[in-house]
Amino acid sequence: MIVPLIKGLKYTLGRFFSKPITIQYPEERREVAPRWRGIHYFNVDENGMFKCVACGLCAAVCPSKCIKITAGEDEDGVRYPMEYEINAIRCIYCGFCVEACPVDAIRMGSKYDFTDYHREDFLLTIDRLVTQDYLDK
Amino acid sequence: MTVHITINGKEIEAEKGKTILEVARENGIYIPTLCYHSHLHPIGSCRLCVVDIEGYPMPMAACTTPVMDGIKVHTNTGRVLKMRRQAMELILVNHPLDCPVCDKGGECRLQDLAYEFGIAEQPFHAKKPEREHVPFSTPLIRQWYDRCVLCLRCVHVCHELVGNAAIDIKETGYRSVIYPVAPERCYSCGECLSVCPVGALTEAVNPLRGRIWQIERKQTTCGQCGVGCQMEVSTYENKPVNIKTDDVTEEGPNYGSLCVRGRFFYDYVSSEERLTEPKIKKAEEWVSAGWDEAYENAIDHLREVMKAHGPDSIGFIASARLLNEDLVALFEFAKNGLNVPNVDTSSRIDLSAHGTSLTALKGASSFKDLDGLLDSDLIVIAGGDLDATAQIVANRIRVAQRLHDTKVITINSYKTRLDEISDAILTCNSGTEIPVFNGLVKAAFEGSDGVKKVSGWEDFSKQLTDYSADAVCDAAQIDREMFETAVALLKESASVSFVSGGGLGQTTEGSQKVKAFANLAVACAASGKKIGWLPVTAYANGWGALAIQTIYGGGLSYGEMIQAAKEGKIKALVVVEEDPIATLPDTSYVKEALDNLDFLMVIDLFETETVKKADLFIPSCSFMEKSGTFINMEGKKRAVNQVLDPMEKTRAVGVIFSDIAEKMKLEVELTPEVIQKKVSEILDQDGLKTEGKDALAFFQISYQATRMEENGHLFLVPTDLHYNHHYGTDEVHASAIEKLGKDPEYLINPKDAARLGVEDGSTVTIKTERGELSISPTLSDEAKEGHLVVRSHYHDTGILALFPFEMDDETKTPFTGNVLVKLQKS
Incomplete structure (x- = not known):
């Protein structure tokens, strides 16, 4: 009867004097795994341009239907997204869009927490996906 | 077997x-x-x-x-x-893996097949052939050489269905490429684009793109001309993205074919130039108004005019592009609600002459659908360039000729593309169509027993004495041999189709020309031939509008209302989706007439010339934004389905008039159900059906020859312009028009040019009684000697301003034509 109790107390006392497991969030943040599926961002090429060609596959594969993409074509026949929007509240962070993307334009970052005051602030447009202004929020 | x-x-x-x-x-x-x-x-x-x-x-x-x-x-x-x-x-060796950026991705036959065959990679490799990039035959289509699988569908469709042969295969074997061999022959109809199984040809009109999983696709009837083509509109976020026909290839009248207008001009409905707010003119300035305010304004003004001058002083002019439902609401509102007698539609310009001719043909075993063309032994085409007005009809004639060796006779005052397949080209002087028709009746049927039994023959045959073959060929300046061929063809063919372009009814003596043409059909029918009668209409609902205006009847016609406005008898005019300034001859006369009005209310989509003169403007919506029915040129009911929500605050014409009627507390019921019932009642008892027991009858024709005066005068012959006048209101806002960017062409015969000392491309002034215009003519054989042919394409040329304001005695159609112009070198 007493032996298990001592065993438990021993463990508790051991923890009491060792390095803490918890961290001081939000001042401190934990490193995530390399394959972590955080908030999306747009990958850019060497010229700083995003790579999206508006094929529409991300929108097609998205199970929560949170991606809105309006495709356009310029005078030279180059396809580009006239409008691109991810609704970060609706998104379930499954990563299918990243897998579907044929040109490695969309990726998922390491940021896992995203807070703001208005619902509109969770709409990630092309500009925001490129500049990643949500990183410090 | x-x-x-x-x-x-x-x-x-x-x-x-x-x-x-x-x-x-x-x-x-x-x-x-x-x-x-x-x-x-x-x-x-x-x-x-x-x-x-x-x-x-x-x-x-x-x-x-x-x-x-x-x-x-x-x-x-x-x-x-x-x-x-x-x-x-x-x-797949040369096909690039660019499906993500290819327009066809998701709807590609090659993609489907590769998936079906389970081909993820293939063992062959080849060096990509280097090709010089040549612009495709039309700026509306972009060609991607590397995506092409050389299936040759595009080449075949251009040769077989369109008959243009604008593209062909160039080089051989590995270096083969689809090449625009005759870009000047291209109509930009986009048939090649529609049959391409891969993304080698893509649309370059509207920058907006939609994948099959993003868009909605719905079938409707094209509202841009009277053929009534079935098409599918793809929409994305309430904007049209493209027009497809893949799933309607077995539906008439077009069987998956479309013309440049149907396939590429769709984006005018989502144009930024659309007017979406009611506006009231206060002290020469437009002020935006709410719907209620606009309605109140309309009601106040109409009541005021009615009180001061009576209902006779109000007129309503509606476009024949409106749905039957819209038109019935308008007629009910004006005729039964306000007791205004003067209500007319633009089918007056387009079809009135044909409306009367149909009654005479009721007794004949006739057909009037486009499929009938394929069963005919002979097709007689008169009055107008079908390739410009209704390319689908011209295509069908070419298919009939290619598949069934159908013979063709063309009667026109200038050369058209259909002359290429014609067996008897009767290019007559402008205004001499009547002698040609009469001459043909005389030469081919005078001796036959059949015609003698038909009522009216005795009087008509007396008229025919002046029209011997020699006299006709001399007066109309047509080739004698061609005339004889035509007579022989008329005699020997067992079934004959008559296709009448707008050019007959819309020119001087229009009603007589159509009657003379109908007499030829009657003579054929009387001789035991099967006949078809196909009047080509420019307005989508020409027949519907004609049926409705005939049944409601009475009052002043379109042209008479303008005349009455000029004389001060009409004080208020309500113009619905029509642009009299761009449509009627003698522009300055029409403008003066509209200036004369106390109140002008215009309902339209865009700011037309007429809208600029209005006191009250109310925005309406296009055929894609409402549901109802059209009666197409075959006299068949075609369903128009709503594919888009009305743009912003716009409302359909039918809705506008039922709203106003309700506000005015008029004793007419204009709920959708009542309108629907009225429409079906009217269309059931219409006078347009060709089946009937009425006996055949010949018309008496009155004809007055216009004589060519002194040297230096030419007949002014507008072509596409006056058949396609409503280009001027809506379709000009399509982005494709800007890309096509064709300037108006003025064609003059080289002989005339030599006589008058006009050089190719030099600037000359043309003068009529009504005005003058500075032009630069092109020398071309397409214009007959003594004629100045105007091809206006899609731009307003100001040519209508040169015609006097005249109307046909019988049909009251304001006509253009038979005007002599004087050429002056500037």
Whole structure:
């Protein structure tokens, strides 16, 4: 009867004097795994341009239907997204869009927490996906 | 004749002459194809449809091999499966993997086949041939050389269905490429684009793109001309993205074909130039108003005018592009609600002359659908360039000629593209169509017994004495041999179709011209021939509008209202989706008439010239934004389905008038159900059906020859312009027009040019009584000697300003034509 109790107390006392497991969030943040599926961002090429060609596959594969993409074509026949929007509240962070993307334009970052005051602030447009202004929020 | 064959062990009775592929498809047996298209001759370029036939050493292409009695076909032997896979792999050698950026992605036949065959990679590699980039035959289509699989569908459709041969294959073997060999012949109809199974041809009109999983696609009837083509509009976020016909290829009247307007001009409905708010003019300035305010304004003004001058001083002019439902609401509102007698539609310009002629043809065993053209032995085309007004009809005539060796007679005052396939080209002087028709009746039917039994023949035959072949050929300046050929063709053909372009009814003596043409049809019918009568209408609902205006009847006509406005008898005018300034001759006269009004209310989509003169403007919506019916040129009811929500605050015309009626507390009920009932009542008892028991009758024709005066005068002949006048209101806002960017052409015969000392491209002034215009004519054989032919394409040329304001005595159609112009070198 007493032996298990001592065993438990021993463990508790051991923890009491060792390095803490918890961290001081939000001042401190934990490193995530390399394959972590955080908030999306747009990958850019060497010229700083995003790579999206508006094929529409991300929108097609998205199970929560949170991606809105309006495709356009310029005078030279180059396809580009006239409008691109991810609704970060609706998104379930499954990563299918990243897998579907044929040109490695969309990726998922390491940021896992995203807070703001208005619902509109969770709409990630092309500009925001490129500049990643949500990183410090 | 039937033959018996077995496919995969299944015994099948098949019609002789069909191919193995057709028989297999009819019996639900799948054979993969890429180049096969049901409306084209088998091409046999892809080799995917190979099948094994017992007793034959090598597999055969199912699409090109006709069935033979007793053959045993196997579609899935190991050998053919292997051959198909290899053929597919070879097709893919040069095809780039750019599906993500390709417009066709998701709807691509090659994608589907690669998926079906499970081809993820293939063992062949080849160096990409280097090709110099040449612009495609039309700026509305972009060509991607590397995506092309050389199935040749585009080339075949351009040769077979359109008859243009603007594109063809260039070079051979590995270097083969689809090349615009005759870009000047291209109509930009986009048939090549629609049959391309891959993304080698893509649309370059509207920058907006939509994948199949993003868009909605819905069938409707095209509202841009009277043919009533069935098409599917793809929409994304309430904007049209493209027009497809893939799923309506078996539906008439167009069977999947469209013209440049139907396929490429769709984006005017979402144009930023659309007016979406009611506006009231206060002290010469437009002020935006709410709907209630606009309605109040309209009601106040109409009541005021009615009180001061009576209901006779109000007029309503509506476009024949409106739905039957819109028109009935308008007529009910004006005629039964306000008791205004003067309500008319623009079908007055387009079809009135034909409306009367139809009654005479009721007794004939006639047809008037486009399919009938294929059953005819002879097609007589008069008055207008069908390729410009209704390309689908012209295409059908070419198909009839190609497949059934149908003979063609063209009667026109300038050369048209259909002259190329015509057996008797009767290019007559402007205004001499009546002598030509009369001459043909006299030469071909005077001796026959049939015509003598028809009422009116005695009087008519007396008129014919002046029209001997010699006299006619001399007066109309037509080739005697051609005339004789035409007479012989009329005599020997068992079934004859008469296709009448807008050019007959819309010119001087229009009603008489149409009657003379109808007499030719009556003579044919009386001689025991099967006849078809097809008046080509420019307005989408020409027949519907004509039926409705005939049934409600009475009051002043379109042109008379303008005249009355000029004379001060009409004080208030309500113009609905019509632009009299751009439509009627003598622009300055019309403008003065509109200035004379106390109150002008215009309902339209865009700021037209007429809108600029309005006191009150109310925005309406296009045919894509409402549901209802059109009666097309065949006299058939065609369903118009709403594919878009009305843009911003716009409302359909029918809704606007029922709203106003409700506000005015008029004693008319204009709920959708009541309107629907009224529409079906009217269309059931319309006078447009050709079936009937009425006896045949000849018309009496009055004709006055216009004589060519002194040297230096030419007949002014506007072509596409006055048949397609409503280009001027809506379609000019389509982005495709800007890309096509064709300037108006003024064609003059080289002989005239030499006589008058006009050089190609030099600037000259043309003068009539009504005004003058500075032009730079092109020397061309397409213009007959003594004529100045105007091809306006899509731009306002100001040519209508040169015509005097005149109307036909009988049909009250304001006409253009038979005007002599004087050329002056500037």
